Each structure stands twice: as C-alpha cells, then as structure tokens.
Amino acid sequence: MFEKTFYKEFLKHSFNIPIKVNYWDGKTDVYGDGKPQATITFKEPVPIKDIQRNASLSLGEAYMDGKIEVDGSIEDLIDSAYTQSTSFMRNHKFIQWLPKAGKHTAKADKEDIQKHYDIGNDFYRLWLDKTMTYSCAYWEHPDDSLYDAQIQKVDHILAKLHPQPNRTLLDIGCGWGTLMLRAAKKYHLKVVGDTLSQEQYDYVKKEIKDQGLEDVADVRLEDYRKLGDVHFDYITSVGMFEHVGKDNLDGYFNCVYKYLKPNGIALIHGITRQQGGATNAWINKYIFPGGYVPGLSENIQHIIDNHMQIADLESLRRHYQRTLEHWDQNFRAKIPEVKKMFDERFIRMWDMYLQACAGSFKAGNIDVMQYLITKGASGHNLPMTRDYMYKD
The missing domain is CATH 3.40.50.150 (Vaccinia Virus protein VP39)
Known part of the structure; x- marks a missing residue:
C-alpha cells in the first residue's frame, strides 16, 4: 500500500503535461488535465529506496531493462520533468546534482x-x-x-x-x-x-x-x-x-x-x-x-x-x-x-x-x-x- 502511495505522489508531481500510468497490478491512473500526451507502463515496481537515492539512475536502468515502457515521446517527458518545479529532475530529495569528484588521470x-x-x-x-x-x-x-x-x-x-x-x-x-x-x-x-x-x-x-x-x-x-x-x-x-x-x-x-x-x-x-x-x-x-x-x-x-x-x-x-x-x-x-x-x-x-x-x-x-x-x-x-x- 505504501509503495503505491509513493508512486502516485511521485508521478503526480513529476510532469507538467497530462500522462497516463499503467501500474504493475493492472490499475491505471491519469495525472494532469486533458488528454494524456504519453503513457508510462510499469511492468514491475522500481524499489523506492533506489528512486530516493537517485531517480535518474534507477529509472534509466529500469527503462533499459524493459521494466518500464513509454508510449510517446521520451524527449517531451524529460522536457516536462525539467520544466515542472516539483519533479524528481529538480527536487533535491530525488536527484543528486552535486558533482562527484572523479579521478581524471x-x-x-x-x-x-x-x-x-x-x-x-x-x-x-x-x-x-x-x-x-x-x-x-x-x-x-x-x-x-x-x-x-x-x-x-x-x-x-x-x-x-x-x-x-x-x-x-x-x-x-x-x-x-x-x-x-x-x-x-x-x-x-x-x-x-x-x-x-x-x-x-x-x-x-x-x-x-x-x-x-x-x-x-x-x-x-x-x-x-x-x-x-x-x-x-x-x-x-x-x-x-x-x-x-x-x-x-x-x-x-x-x-x-x-x-x-x-x-x-x-x-x-x-x-x-x-x-x-x-x-x-x-x-x-x-x-x-x-x-x-x-x-x-x-x-x-x-x-x-x-x-x-x-x-x-x-x-x-x-x-x-x-x-x-x-x-x-x-x-x-x-x-x-x-x-x-x-x-x-x-x-x-x-x-x-x-x-x-x-x-x-x-x-x-x-x-x-x-x-x-x-x-x-x-x-x-x-x-x-x-x-x-x-x-x-
């Protein structure tokens, strides 16, 4: 129950365009007003702790592995996520923008x-x-x-x-x-x-x-x-x-x-x-x-x-x-x-x-x-x- 609540809140605040979300349990939600411009399908949940640690990495890997499917433009979704001030791409709780020191020998x-x-x-x-x-x-x-x-x-x-x-x-x-x-x-x-x-x-x-x-x-x-x-x-x-x-x-x-x-x-x-x-x-x-x-x-x-x-x-x-x-x-x-x-x-x-x-x-x-x-x-x-x- 907590897992589903987290996802609903997470996705509700992530985009400034209307989207449809198909969940792993067969349930569907629409976030935003108007006809959905993209559909995101979760074939299985991505662990909450992974999203909280770094949403960009965990969701990117889930898409690579086929755990997430997108019907629509990924470009438009990313643009929307960066434009939405409360999204995981801008909220410090979800994404770590601080540069990490790397060894550039x-x-x-x-x-x-x-x-x-x-x-x-x-x-x-x-x-x-x-x-x-x-x-x-x-x-x-x-x-x-x-x-x-x-x-x-x-x-x-x-x-x-x-x-x-x-x-x-x-x-x-x-x-x-x-x-x-x-x-x-x-x-x-x-x-x-x-x-x-x-x-x-x-x-x-x-x-x-x-x-x-x-x-x-x-x-x-x-x-x-x-x-x-x-x-x-x-x-x-x-x-x-x-x-x-x-x-x-x-x-x-x-x-x-x-x-x-x-x-x-x-x-x-x-x-x-x-x-x-x-x-x-x-x-x-x-x-x-x-x-x-x-x-x-x-x-x-x-x-x-x-x-x-x-x-x-x-x-x-x-x-x-x-x-x-x-x-x-x-x-x-x-x-x-x-x-x-x-x-x-x-x-x-x-x-x-x-x-x-x-x-x-x-x-x-x-x-x-x-x-x-x-x-x-x-x-x-x-x-x-x-x-x-x-x-x-």
Missing part, C-alpha cells in the same frame, strides 16, 4: 574516452551524417539537412576566428577530423588535431592521406596536456571540456592559454549549464564516464583566471536540441543494423540517451556555448562588428 581519461568513442566507427557511421561530426550542428534554415547543418557549424566556428591563410590551428579533441580538415582545405591553415580515441585517430590519419593533406595536416593520439612546447595562432575545441572533469577545468583552459601564441584566438564550444555545474549519475555510468557539465560562470572564471578575455559568447541550445532529434531519427531508422552489433538493452539505452538529451536542451536544463577567447586585449585582431562572422 591521463590513463583514466583515455579509458573514459575510448569507452564512448571507440564503440566503433561503423556504429557511429549509421546515424551521424557523412562528415562523422558528433557535436551540435548549426541550423541556418529549417529545412537544412544534417550534413549541411554540420558543415555550417564548422564554418561558423572557423569564421569567428577570422583566420588568415598559412597560419596554424590546433583542434583539441578533434573527433573524426571534419573541422581541422576543412580548416586546412577551405581556410588554408596548417592544422594539428588531437584525440584520445584510437578509432578517431585511425580515421583522421586515413582522411589526411586520402585527401592529400599530409603537408598541412597532422593528427596525434595524445593527451591534450602532453603536446609539449607548441604554439598556435588559433585553437578550436568542440565538445571537449565536458570530459575533463571539474577539478581539471582550470588546467584545460591553462592549456589553451599555453598553446596560444601572443594575441592568439580560440573558439571553445561545449555543453554548459547556466544554472551551475552538474553531473548525472545515469549519463556518467552508461554514456560519458567521468563527464561533468560546467556552469557558465564557472567557465568564464577559468578563462579570466588564465589571463584570457572573452570576445564573444553565443548560445546554441536550440540547435543542439534539433541535432539530437535528427540523430535519434537516424538511429531509430537503423535499429535493424544496430541489432547486428548490440543487444536490446544497448539499443534502449542509446535511444533514451539521445531523446533525454534533446529534452534537457529543450527545457534549458543544459545549454551549449561558443566562447570566442583571445590571449591578450580582446579583439584587436578581430573586426569591430560581428558582421564578419556571417559572411561567406
């Missing part, structure tokens, strides 16, 4: 990166676009393809640097190399990419050779902190600082400072929370081991403490929501192929990850920011207005 970081990015290029190739870009795209038009939006994102980043030909660029956390290789080909820069992923390294190495860019492009399988006494005119880093951990953020921005030449310019792009830094137990356990999403003011303070200045700051939150929606649509279309690689639990996990992140961006729980940073007085190597960022 060079060895641990390499293992964490490879757990996610070395799942296999064949897997990522199924649902990313042909650029193999695994970060927020930039949607200039509603009907842009995912490929067009990713190319636009890369050009938007590089244009902000106001790059001059034959100068040097370091891409920290270069992924599958789209940004660094476009910088070499379109903007005539000499580029170096850095990654801890063996799969990404092998892919970029082959692309450099296939595209005939050996004279102007190089990729290193190396911890970003161990690149040596090198200096660059420009630095880019996309979707990287979320992996370094709270305690290493200052060191990360110090590396940006150290590797930049005097008056150099960096564009740092990553997931940020305007409400302050956070971790999520389910994401950390199953998706991004060692991950930490820093707060906006936290990053700004690290930039200032490392003697750099912000020339421009832009939020792309809605762009990432749309990117994730495209990824999930692609992923779902390729489930027959994914089933040849992974089991049902992995498929449910990955689908929930993409939808939940889209919902979190939609609700404003997380954001993605582009920090345009200069080493030296802000902007004297940049045009006076923003117009240059949007010219072809």
Whole structure:
C-alpha cells in the first residue's frame, strides 16, 4: 500500500503535461488535465529506496531493462520533468546534482574516452551524417539537412576566428577530423588535431592521406596536456571540456592559454549549464564516464583566471536540441543494423540517451556555448562588428 502511495505522489508531481500510468497490478491512473500526451507502463515496481537515492539512475536502468515502457515521446517527458518545479529532475530529495569528484588521470581519461568513442566507427557511421561530426550542428534554415547543418557549424566556428591563410590551428579533441580538415582545405591553415580515441585517430590519419593533406595536416593520439612546447595562432575545441572533469577545468583552459601564441584566438564550444555545474549519475555510468557539465560562470572564471578575455559568447541550445532529434531519427531508422552489433538493452539505452538529451536542451536544463577567447586585449585582431562572422 505504501509503495503505491509513493508512486502516485511521485508521478503526480513529476510532469507538467497530462500522462497516463499503467501500474504493475493492472490499475491505471491519469495525472494532469486533458488528454494524456504519453503513457508510462510499469511492468514491475522500481524499489523506492533506489528512486530516493537517485531517480535518474534507477529509472534509466529500469527503462533499459524493459521494466518500464513509454508510449510517446521520451524527449517531451524529460522536457516536462525539467520544466515542472516539483519533479524528481529538480527536487533535491530525488536527484543528486552535486558533482562527484572523479579521478581524471591521463590513463583514466583515455579509458573514459575510448569507452564512448571507440564503440566503433561503423556504429557511429549509421546515424551521424557523412562528415562523422558528433557535436551540435548549426541550423541556418529549417529545412537544412544534417550534413549541411554540420558543415555550417564548422564554418561558423572557423569564421569567428577570422583566420588568415598559412597560419596554424590546433583542434583539441578533434573527433573524426571534419573541422581541422576543412580548416586546412577551405581556410588554408596548417592544422594539428588531437584525440584520445584510437578509432578517431585511425580515421583522421586515413582522411589526411586520402585527401592529400599530409603537408598541412597532422593528427596525434595524445593527451591534450602532453603536446609539449607548441604554439598556435588559433585553437578550436568542440565538445571537449565536458570530459575533463571539474577539478581539471582550470588546467584545460591553462592549456589553451599555453598553446596560444601572443594575441592568439580560440573558439571553445561545449555543453554548459547556466544554472551551475552538474553531473548525472545515469549519463556518467552508461554514456560519458567521468563527464561533468560546467556552469557558465564557472567557465568564464577559468578563462579570466588564465589571463584570457572573452570576445564573444553565443548560445546554441536550440540547435543542439534539433541535432539530437535528427540523430535519434537516424538511429531509430537503423535499429535493424544496430541489432547486428548490440543487444536490446544497448539499443534502449542509446535511444533514451539521445531523446533525454534533446529534452534537457529543450527545457534549458543544459545549454551549449561558443566562447570566442583571445590571449591578450580582446579583439584587436578581430573586426569591430560581428558582421564578419556571417559572411561567406
């Protein structure tokens, strides 16, 4: 009896949209006014103590294991839960947002990166676009393809640097190399990419050779902190600082400072929370081991403490929501192929990850920011207005 009472109160306060709940005992309740926008079915109860300890982790695992089914949009449910002030996603009694210290040694970081990015290029190739870009795209038009939006994102980043030909660029956390290789080909820069992923390294190495860019492009399988006494005119880093951990953020921005030449310019792009830094137990356990999403003011303070200045700051939150929606649509279309690689639990996990992140961006729980940073007085190597960022 207490168990059912707990669930009723828990779910009644969790969403700001009407939902239908089918319980394990065959009973059904509707919470909220109007026609239910989603149906949640509990095939068996999740232990109350697990929900109280960490609702995100326990409910996420229950969905992965098929103990919970959702008929409707997980993205909309997550958006609703973050919007509802009394929900388990915002109430401190149910979710622990305080960051937990993680050991971010060079060895641990390499293992964490490879757990996610070395799942296999064949897997990522199924649902990313042909650029193999695994970060927020930039949607200039509603009907842009995912490929067009990713190319636009890369050009938007590089244009902000106001790059001059034959100068040097370091891409920290270069992924599958789209940004660094476009910088070499379109903007005539000499580029170096850095990654801890063996799969990404092998892919970029082959692309450099296939595209005939050996004279102007190089990729290193190396911890970003161990690149040596090198200096660059420009630095880019996309979707990287979320992996370094709270305690290493200052060191990360110090590396940006150290590797930049005097008056150099960096564009740092990553997931940020305007409400302050956070971790999520389910994401950390199953998706991004060692991950930490820093707060906006936290990053700004690290930039200032490392003697750099912000020339421009832009939020792309809605762009990432749309990117994730495209990824999930692609992923779902390729489930027959994914089933040849992974089991049902992995498929449910990955689908929930993409939808939940889209919902979190939609609700404003997380954001993605582009920090345009200069080493030296802000902007004297940049045009006076923003117009240059949007010219072809």
